[in-house]
Amino acid sequence: MNISFMLLSAIFILLYNLFVLTIYKKTRIVERINGVEVRVYNSDIVNAYSMFIPFLVKNFIIISTGVLNLSDCEKRAIIMHEYGHIKRGHTIYSFILIFLTVLTTFYLFTEGLVVGAFLITLAIIPFQRYLLRKMELDADKFATKYVGKDVLISLILKYGDEKASIFSTHPSASLRIKAITG
Numbered sequence: 001m002n003i004s005f006m007l008l009s010a011i012f013i014l015l016y017n018l019f020v021l022t023i024y025k026k027t028r029i030v031e032r033i034n035g036v037e038v039r040v041y042n043s044d045i046v047n048a049y050s051m052f053i054p055f056l057v058k059n060f061i062i063i064s065t066g067v068l069n070l071s072d073c074e075k076r077a078i079i080m081h082e083y084g085h086i087k088r089g090h091t092i093y094s095f096i097l098i099f100l101t102v103l104t105t106f107y108l109f110t111e112g113l114v115v116g117a118f119l120i121t122l123a124i125i126p127f128q129r130y131l132l133r134k135m136e137l138d139a140d141k142f143a144t145k146y147v148g149k150d151v152l153i154s155l156i157l158k159y160g161d162e163k164a165s166i167f168s169t170h171p172s173a174s175l176r177i178k179a180i181t182g
């Protein structure tokens with residue numbers, strides 16, 4: 001029995017939950033969409049996330065006050081994109097992926113395989129990012145069913161990333177638009 005591995009894993013799971021719970025507690029609810037809470041935090045920067053609290057088996061959406069100041073249809077498009085992440089299981093898949101990566105790294109590390117732990121992490125990151133980018137395209141597609149393509153395309157042009165690499169969490173704006181229109 002590898003006690004250090006079990007201890008590190010327990011600490012990681014605890015900290016992860018505390019981190020998401022802190023964000024949850026520090027935000028205030030503005031609306032509910034099919035039971036999913038949309039919560040808001042103070043920032044003029046337009047940003048939105050979907051999150052999963054493993055301990056509570058609960059998903060929620062957070063948006064910045066910057067999003068609240070957008071037009072109704074832009075706001076709806078951003079929220080539906082995030083809701084898509086939740087409905088399509090992305091928040092849970094992402095958590096499982098992080099969980100497995102961290103636990104594998106901890107295991108190899110505590111078994112003395114430091115180089116192995118380093119290499120595994122290095123190999124998994126681009127793979128994880130690739131999956132994240134796939135999920136972005138999927139959430140875009142989900143949102144277009146509710147808000148149409150035009151508003152989403154204009155949002156991507158305004159706030160999307162111009163370029164993407166193998167380490168990017170989001171595909172480039174041009175790829176996202178191509179996936180929506182294609």
Ligand SMILES: [Zn+2]
Binds near residue numbers: 081085139
């Ligand atoms: Zn997204």
